[in-house]
Amino acid sequence: MTLMIFFLMFITESATEKLCPLRASIDVLEGEYFFLCYLESMQEHFQEEAYTINWYKENAGKQQLIKETDRIVSQMNFLEFWPAELSDSGNYSVTHSNGKQNFTVQKWTLNVLERNKSSCFNKNHLTTEIKNAGTGHSLKCSDLSVNENDSITWYKDCKNYENETERELDFKTLTVQHSGIYTCKILISHEGKIYHSTNTIKLVVEEDAPEAGALEIVGHNEEIETEIGKEEILNCTGFLGYYMREDASLYWLINQKFPEKCTGIPENEPSICEEELKKLKLGNKFYVTTLLRIKKVTDEDMHRNFTCMLQADERTQIKIVKLKKGNTRDLPVHIFTTGMVLAVLFPCVAVAVVFVCVMFRVDLVLFYRNICRRDDTAGDGKEYDAFVSYLKDCISPTEEEREFALKILPMILEENFGYKLCIFERDVSPGGAVVDDIHSFIDKSRRLIIILSQNYVSDQAIYELESGLHKALVERKTKIILIEYMPISDYNVLPESLSLLPSKRVVKWKKEKSLPVNSRFWKNLRYLMPAKPTKINTKGHYNNLHVGSEGAEPRTEGCDFNVVV
Incomplete structure (x- = not known):
């Protein structure tokens, strides 16, 4: 018994x-x-x-x-x-x-x-499954009912699907036509009444990778606004398709002449040089990219054609880039002219001015933005100033990083300086298609802030990183800001394309030293953020913040809040 x-x-x-x-x-x-x-x-x-x-x-x-x-x-x-x-x-x-x-x-x-009265499902209550065409796959119904005799009906895009009544919907060979939104409805009998539960899955079937026809240079011919004496870096990226072509070559021409190669030694660099070709893989797509560095733009450069050439399989793609004079972004022209006159008349004063400008460049730009009430966000169609990407898994040994991302960063940037951040765990309703949501919210943001630590590359964080790199290096739509929250001992685990980002876009967090609102850390971060007029409040939020202390808010149980039933 x-x-x-x-x-x-x-x-x-x-x-x-x-x-x-x-x-x-x-x-x-x-x-x-x-x-x-x-x-x-x-x-x-x-x-x-x-x-x-x-x-x-x-x-x-x-x-x-x-x-x-x-x-x-x-x-x-x-x-x-x-x-x-x-x-x-x-x-x-x-x-x-x-x-x-x-x-x-x-x-x-x-x-x-809330139930959608005009549809058989709620778009915030579905999971997304992405599969390749030509493979087999099964969609599984909800486990809310354990009675094998319960009635089950499958729907595709809210229409009855082939009278299927099994708990699993099997596809022996997927095709693009199988893509759609599938809803499984279970009828459950209880005390003489009939109830139901549903489970909705968005199935995306991707075609096989295209062949050589996908070869192209990303972007079109363009004119870049610049200033005499300013450093410019021209980027040319070629899309190779869904496999790496070993015979592909990408290079720059200046008025039909090859530029010199960069040496890597700043004092020995020519005025214009070409970086080594780099091969990138973003998701399942392959790219090649090369940079043309112009140390100081001259008037002669304004009349040159900078041509990028992509060659593979006896085919050639070109992209022509021209430079033109534009408006000064951060400092007006008369300030620069006045500085040059003072440098000629008063050498000693000039040296002091140059020293101050170099040492306090960030402070000067922030001061100028505040006085002139500059606004780089007006009319650009973006909803957020920055999307914050950080480690969300349970592998972090302390709570410091989560507290920094969810409490300190928004408290200072939003409450003190008026920025609007998109923090996935805070601002995105759970239960949606995570991959689609991440891509959409990065699109809506002017900057991508990556809080980089030793354990960063994991789970959905790697997709946020790859999406941001694609938009920064290929589409040139989003600028990336790296916050080195903890020292990184091994950079080999990070994507190689991170090396293409300018080093000046890395800001290092130094714990208690960086906490004050007027610390160098927050100034450098604001300098990299878009200019935005705001009434700055520097009175003490940070005095109550102690990273990793006993006074920190307790962590919510569980790690991943995006579970869908």
């Missing part, structure tokens, strides 16, 4: 473990059957004293005991909703009590999403 009880408990626990994955945040649609549940090890059945189970929901900051109704039912380690309503959203917890002590077993945040 004891063995039989043990066997039944083992089966029950196995089923519960399948239905109760560890998750901190859960999304569910209104009007659908749903339940919360927690895992209970078999040792508790044999070793602990008798206990009672209580379910709680947070109300006005206090834990309120959930009373059973016809709609909300508690059965041991399950809390069932027949069905879930919008008012059920909130923070839930479950406790064990042996009459002497209460033990909190698990906590959840439940988000009940």
Whole structure:
């Protein structure tokens, strides 16, 4: 008899473990059957004293005991909703009590999403699966129902799909035509009534990689505004397709003549030189890129044609770049002219001025922006000043990095200097298509701030990095700011294309030394951010911030808040 009880408990626990994955945040649609549940090890059945189970929901900051109704039912380690309503959203917890002590077993945040009245699914309540054409694949229905006799119906783009009624939708060979939004609907019978739950999957089937026809230079002929005496770096990038072509060559011509090669030694560099060719892989796409460095732009350079040539498979693509005089961005022309006159008349004063300009360049530019109320954000169609990318996994040994990204950075940049940041964990509703959301929000941002640490390259952070590099190096739409939060001992784990970013775009965090609002760290960061008029408040938020101290806010349980049921 004891063995039989043990066997039944083992089966029950196995089923519960399948239905109760560890998750901190859960999304569910209104009007659908749903339940919360927690895992209970078999040792508790044999070793602990008798206990009672209580379910709680947070109300006005206090834990309120959930009373059973016809709609909300508690059965041991399950809390069932027949069905879930919008008012059920909130923070839930479950406790064990042996009459002497209460033990909190698990906590959840439940988000009940409003149903789309004009569609069979909610776009914020789906998962995305990207597959290659020609492969086999299966779409799996929700595990909310364990009764094999429950009725199951599949829909594609809200239309009944081939009368499929199985729990798994099998595709032996995927084609592009299989792309679409698939919804699985399960009908569940309870006390004479029929309820349902749905699971929606967006299937994206990509075609096989195109062949040689994809060869092209990224971008078109262009004119770049510059100034006499200014350093310019011309970038030319060629797209090779979905495999690396060994015979591809990319090079610059200046009025049909080859430029000299850069030596890597600043004092020996020619006035115009070409960097070594670099090969890049961004996602599943291959590129080659080369830089043409102009140490100081001259009037003669304004009349030259800088031509980039891409050759492969006996085909040639060209891109012509011309320089033209433009308006000074940060310092007006009369200030530069006045400085030159003073340098000629008063050599000693000139030396002092040059020294001050070099040492306090950042302070001068920030002062100029503040006085002239410059605004680089007006009319550019962007929604955010910066998208913040940081380590989101559980592999970080301390809470310092998360606190820096979620608390210190927005507190200083948003509250003190008026910038608007996009922080995925804070600003993006959970449950969406993560890859699509990241790409969309980087597109809406003027800068990509990467908080770089030893463990950065992991999980979705690597996609944020690759998307940002693609937009900075290829599309030239987004500028990247690297914050070296912790010293990096091995740069080999990072993408090679990071080496193409200017070193002046790296800002180093020095813990307590960098905390004050008027520290060099925040000045350098603001210098790299777009100019934006704001009333600066430098009165003390940082005095209450102690990175990694006992006063820091506790971390929310769990690491990945983007789980979709």
